[in-house]
Amino acid sequence: MTREGQFRNPSGCAIAAAISRDGRRFSADRIIKSMIPMHDRSNGLGGGFAGYGIYPKYRDFYAFHLFYDHRQARREVEEYLKERYEIVLSEEIPTRKIPEITDEPIIWRYFLAPLRSVLRSAQLDEKEFTARAVMHINTVIDGAYVFSSGKNMGAFKAVGFPEDVGRFYQLETYEGYAWTSHGRYPTNTPGWWGGSHPFALLDYTVVHNGEISSYDANRRFIEMFGYKCTLQTDTEVMAYIADFLMRRKGMTPEEMAEIIAAPFWSTIDRKRDEDKARLTYLRTVFSSLLMTGPFSIVVGYTGGLMALNDRLKLRSMVAAERDDMVYIASEETAVRIMEPQVDRIWSPSGGEPVIVRVKDGAY
Amino acid sequence: MFSIEATSLHHQALNERIRAGERELTVENVLGQRFIAAGMSDKRIDIHGTPGNALGAYLDGAVINVFGNAQDAVGDTMNAGQINVFGNIGDAPGYAMRGGRIYVKGDAGYRAGIHMKAYRDHIPVLMIGGKTGSFLGEYQAGGIIVVLGLADDDRDIVGNFPCTGMHGGRMFLRSSCERIRFPHQVTARPASPEDMNAVTEHIRTFCDIFGYDAEWVLDADFTVITPDSKNPYQQMYVAN
Numbered sequence: 001m002t003r004e005g006q007f008r009n010p011s012g013c014a015i016a017a018a019i020s021r022d023g024r025r026f027s028a029d030r031i032i033k034s035m036i037p038m039h040d041r042s043n044g045l046g047g048g049f050a051g052y053g054i055y056p057k058y059r060d061f062y063a064f065h066l067f068y069d070h071r072q073a074r075r076e077v078e079e080y081l082k083e084r085y086e087i088v089l090s091e092e093i094p095t096r097k098i099p100e101i102t103d104e105p106i107i108w109r110y111f112l113a114p115l116r117s118v119l120r121s122a123q124l125d126e127k128e129f130t131a132r133a134v135m136h137i138n139t140v141i142d143g144a145y146v147f148s149s150g151k152n153m154g155a156f157k158a159v160g161f162p163e164d165v166g167r168f169y170q171l172e173t174y175e176g177y178a179w180t181s182h183g184r185y186p187t188n189t190p191g192w193w194g195g196s197h198p199f200a201l202l203d204y205t206v207v208h209n210g211e212i213s214s215y216d217a218n219r220r221f222i223e224m225f226g227y228k229c230t231l232q233t234d235t236e237v238m239a240y241i242a243d244f245l246m247r248r249k250g251m252t253p254e255e256m257a258e259i260i261a262a263p264f265w266s267t268i269d270r271k272r273d274e275d276k277a278r279l280t281y282l283r284t285v286f287s288s289l290l291m292t293g294p295f296s297i298v299v300g301y302t303g304g305l306m307a308l309n310d311r312l313k314l315r316s317m318v319a320a321e322r323d324d325m326v327y328i329a330s331e332e333t334a335v336r337i338m339e340p341q342v343d344r345i346w347s348p349s350g351g352e353p354v355i356v357r358v359k360d361g362a363y
Numbered sequence: 364m365f366s367i368e369a370t371s372l373h374h375q376a377l378n379e380r381i382r383a384g385e386r387e388l389t390v391e392n393v394l395g396q397r398f399i400a401a402g403m404s405d406k407r408i409d410i411h412g413t414p415g416n417a418l419g420a421y422l423d424g425a426v427i428n429v430f431g432n433a434q435d436a437v438g439d440t441m442n443a444g445q446i447n448v449f450g451n452i453g454d455a456p457g458y459a460m461r462g463g464r465i466y467v468k469g470d471a472g473y474r475a476g477i478h479m480k481a482y483r484d485h486i487p488v489l490m491i492g493g494k495t496g497s498f499l500g501e502y503q504a505g506g507i508i509v510v511l512g513l514a515d516d517d518r519d520i521v522g523n524f525p526c527t528g529m530h531g532g533r534m535f536l537r538s539s540c541e542r543i544r545f546p547h548q549v550t551a552r553p554a555s556p557e558d559m560n561a562v563t564e565h566i567r568t569f570c571d572i573f574g575y576d577a578e579w580v581l582d583a584d585f586t587v588i589t590p591d592s593k594n595p596y597q598q599m600y601v602a603n
Contacts, residue, residue: 037395
């Protein structure tokens with residue numbers, strides 16, 4: 001099978017998200033439905049979902065989701081994991097055989113606790129330790145790919161239309177306080193299971209509609225910090241940038257938006273002094289993380305999400321609220337099918353993030 | 364009235380039903396179907412629900428009422444006819460339209476009226492009752508864009524970078540536009556009574572459709588924006 005990076009053809013996609021600010025968990029049914037009126041934005045070469053709060057019984061363990069091309073890869077990965085983690089549970093991810101989804105790899109999940117002794121000798125905090133383990137498996141072990149690695153969350157993706165991918169993974173049986181979804185229309189790469197969205201590292205996930213023309217500049221910068229972009233897919237670098245800025249640099253989602261969709265200098269010039277100073281600082285220090293080209297994205301993380309358009313708003317995106325729920329989608333129709341009556345619906349401006357935080361203690 | 368139930372109809376099937384239906388018809392429960400009424404000339408269509416992208420693309424004389432919000436690229440390359448949207452409209456309404464009218468009660472997204480054009484007596488009109496996003500009238504080559512700013516809030520009447528690349532046509536903003544920055548190749552000035560002649564009747568029609576008091580709407584400062592040059596790209600080419 002041709003993988004991402006081995007082939008390029010010179011894209012449209014669909015994104016959607018739903019989140020409860022009260023931390024109420026709800027079934028993935030709703031988010032799967034959102035992809036139906038946007039069906040024509042995908043071409044069957046990729047669909048996926050990320051759910052937050054879906055593994056409450058295992059909330060303290062890293063949930064690794066893996067694709068394996070063959071059993072040898074699984075043996076190698078398990079050997080690698082056993083030296084570093086206590087494997088609390090290891091199981092095949094339940095799937096449903098449906099004619100729309102074929103050629104599936106071996107799909108496995110693990111719930112993992114890092115071994116204290118190994119952590120101590122590595123002198124790393126457990127998140128950094130785990131991010132490095134993901135990078136190792138994805139770049140060194142042939143035929144293995146970690147596509148989800150956070151706590152109490154999970155990404156699920158495949159080649160197919162997103163509605164079918166949702167049925168394939170039996171997502172209606174999962175409940176989360178936040179869901180994001182993606183329907184893919186790949187234009188640069190062939191569409192491999194690992195190349196579907198969401199892209200995830202630890203609990204950061206990204207679904208993306210668009211094309212990052214600054215990909216290579218962003219990739220060169222982020223690879224200096226130990227991230228390895230293996231798929232030549234622009235969205236992969238965004239997941240790593242989210243992890244770099246929010247986890248390693250401790251930045252807020254607002255600051256991340258001001259870096260990756262930094263305003264034009266002419267717009268910064270018109271800001272109040274304190275805003276001007278902050279925006280100038282961020283745009284100067286992190287100039288290599290400015291993302292150009294069209295995008296609408298939803299970045300998911302534990303306890304919230306951020307939706308963002310490129311500063312020129314070259315992709316469509318709407319946001320809506322109803323009671324404790326916030327909805328994001330490429331098209332208003334996707335919101336209307338999830339929630340016909342909304343309290344407020346609006347189109348955020350380019351570069352203006354929509355940030356939703358779940359109440360403390362509710363997730 | 365002849366009525367079509369759109370639930371779970373694909374856009375192609377929905378358009379076939381519209382073409383086969385009576386001249387005046389209603390479509391109920393529209394949810395995301397694209398290209399509705401594309402190229403149609405002799406219909407009068409009331410749409411309930413949320414139509415998908417490219418509503419009324421290449422429209423050639425038909426009249427469409429949308430009782431809800433519309434999405435992106437409404438009236439793309441429209442030639443004639445009228446589209447009235449009783450809610451908001453998405454990005455790029457009137458994209459390259461060259462005739463007919465689009466009236467929107469609420470706000471518009473980014474790039475409203477991008478590359479509108481005109482030819483002799485074919486003068487398209489795009490009128491937005493609320494406010495608009497950035498890049499209003501980007502590359503405008505002809506026709507008339509009007510923004511009334513009737514929303515009661517402190518947002519500017521347009522976002523950033525209006526009239527970028529504008530080289531034809533006229534734009535009217537119901538505002539003194541003190542805070543709006545225009546590019547160098549256009550002139551913005553208070554609209555004179557002669558300028559207003561081009562839009563007064565359209566504004567009255569707009570007010571009739573959406574229930575505004577036309578005298579109140581017209582009793583305000585309007586700014587008219589026109590490009591400076593008939594040939595703004597001259598300096599980019601070798602004279603020959």
